[in-house]
Every structure is written in C-alpha cells, then in structure tokens.
Amino acid sequence: MNMSIGQVAKRAGISIATLHFYEHKGLIYSDRNPANQRRYDRQILRRIAVIKAAQNVGLTLQEISIALAHLPKHKAPKKQQWEEMAQAWHQKLEEKINSLKNLQSQLGSCIYCGCLSLESCALYNPQDSKGILEPGAKLTCAQEETVASSE
Numbered sequence: 001m002n003m004s005i006g007q008v009a010k011r012a013g014i015s016i017a018t019l020h021f022y023e024h025k026g027l028i029y030s031d032r033n034p035a036n037q038r039r040y041d042r043q044i045l046r047r048i049a050v051i052k053a054a055q056n057v058g059l060t061l062q063e064i065s066i067a068l069a070h071l072p073k074h075k076a077p078k079k080q081q082w083e084e085m086a087q088a089w090h091q092k093l094e095e096k097i098n099s100l101k102n103l104q105s106q107l108g109s110c111i112y113c114g115c116l117s118l119e120s121c122a123l124y125n126p127q128d129s130k131g132i133l134e135p136g137a138k139l140t141c142a143q144e145e146t147v148a149s150s151e
Helices: 005-012 014-026 044-056 062-068 078-114 141-150
Strands: 002-004 036-040
Touching: 002 005, 005 014, 005 036, 005 044, 014 044, 044 062, 044 078, 062 078
Parallel strands: none
Antiparallel strands: 002 036
16 A cells, blocks of 8 residues: 555654655655656664654664665565564664763763863863873864864
C-alpha cells in the first residue's frame, strides 16, 4: 500500500516538513506517482520509528544516516540487519554514557572551583593539548587538525 506524505506524517506523528528533511538527508526515500506526488511504502513507518528512537537516545542524524545506509531502502530490513545496527549503536551509547558520567563527576568540582577560566577549565575544552604549552583560547581537536594541516 502506498501512502501519501500526509498519511505518513499523521501515522508517524511527525510533520510533513520533517519528512521532507529526512528525505533530503537520505534517511528515507519515496517514489513519485504520475502527478509527481511523493508516495511511501508502509514499511517507511518502521524506518521513521528507528530514526526517532535513535534521536531520542542521543544519536546524531549523521550516525543514524551511516547506520541506515547499510539497510534496504524500499523494504523492511530483516531482524538480523536491525540487530547488527543496534549492536553498532550500543558501543556509541556506552561511550556517550561514560562521557556523561565523567562530566557529571567533574561538574561539581568545576562549580565549586568557580574559576570560570577559559585557560585552564577542563570542562570548557577537555581535549585541549595546546593549553598545556600555550596560554590563551583553546582549540578543539578538529581545530587543531586544521591548524596542523595549514602549518
């Protein structure tokens, strides 16, 4: 059964604009009827549910897109395919949980410290390597790579 964009939006509980956005990002796909209107297979609802669930646990659209790229576009993935995707996300979620736990343990000491120093605050920029050797504003890892490649 082919569904219109309005039907999919209503069934999925999201806006039509969100469906357009997901399609633009390559997360979902539609076919076009002779009048050039989008038509979706019913199985798109499962794909949207996975996208929303992944967003709810803190995965980025880029992480979701990478995982969905390995799944069939116009049919429901098999159980094993879903499980493989879930396993890949499991590691990412563990990393996020550990990062949040570290932040939680450091937050109290940072607030207690009260320094609000941009030069030495481990919470402000925890991956700064130049701050050890140089004073001033700190760089993130991505900025460091850009600086290193331009030197």
